[in-house]
Amino acid sequence: MKDKIKTLLELQKLDTQIADIQKTIKEVPDTIISLTNKIEFDERKINNLNEKIAGSNKEIKVLQNETLDIDQKISQLEDKLFLIKSSKEFEALQKETGDLKRKKIDVEDNQLKIMEEIQSLTKNSELLQSKFDEELSPVKEEIKKLEAELKESRSEIEVIENDRPEIMKNIDNEVLKVYTKLLSNSSPVAVEAKGEVCGYCYMKIPPQTYIKVLQSNEIILCPCSKKILIPEIS
Structure with missing residues (x-):
């Protein structure tokens, strides 16, 4: 993932x-x-x-x-x-x-x-x-x-x-579908979750949701901003 x-x-x-x-x-x-x-x-x-x-x-x-x-x-x-x-x-x-x-x-x-x-x-x-x-x-x-x-x-x-189609080929259809839909609203689509806080809206993420973000096994959206949450990039 x-x-x-x-x-x-x-x-x-x-x-x-x-x-x-x-x-x-x-x-x-x-x-x-x-x-x-x-x-x-x-x-x-x-x-x-x-x-x-x-x-x-x-x-x-x-x-x-x-x-x-x-x-x-x-x-x-x-x-x-x-x-x-x-x-x-x-x-x-x-x-x-x-x-x-x-x-x-x-x-x-x-x-x-x-x-x-x-x-x-x-x-x-x-x-x-x-x-x-x-x-x-x-x-x-x-x-x-x-x-x-x-x-x-x-x-x-x-x-x-x-260059865009080449990158898109390496992304799952499901992920790409969600990404494309969110992109039509506003960018960025994917944001870091920093210490249980959404990097876009700065609202606190529920602990269980944050754990799923860190596990990176599925697409997790911020309950508030509806952005794709990804682990903090060190």
């Missing part, structure tokens, strides 16, 4: 390795996605700012053209001063010129406001870009490292799983 226990522990060790690798295979892609999402999120933030800057620059261009158009109209009105023949015409011309000059001031104020916004947006964009460039290389390196780890884990689990 001692040899059977030894073989069972070999299988358990193998299954523990498989479970650890499977955990890596499950978790690593999520970490890669999370890091990739972070890169994409930061890129979107920078792109959104740059789009706002580009849009504001277009607004500035429109306002500049509007200012030039107003200047041209004012100039044309001032040229008409020499052709005026009555005070009524002069007053009308002055009013129109004054309205245009006030409109120009409003346009220039708006232009100044947008330029200040562009300045602020550009500063924020440059800061974000600088931080992004600084963090991008380590994040990409981390993704590369995780992808390599994932590839290695997939290859490793394939090798280990190929």
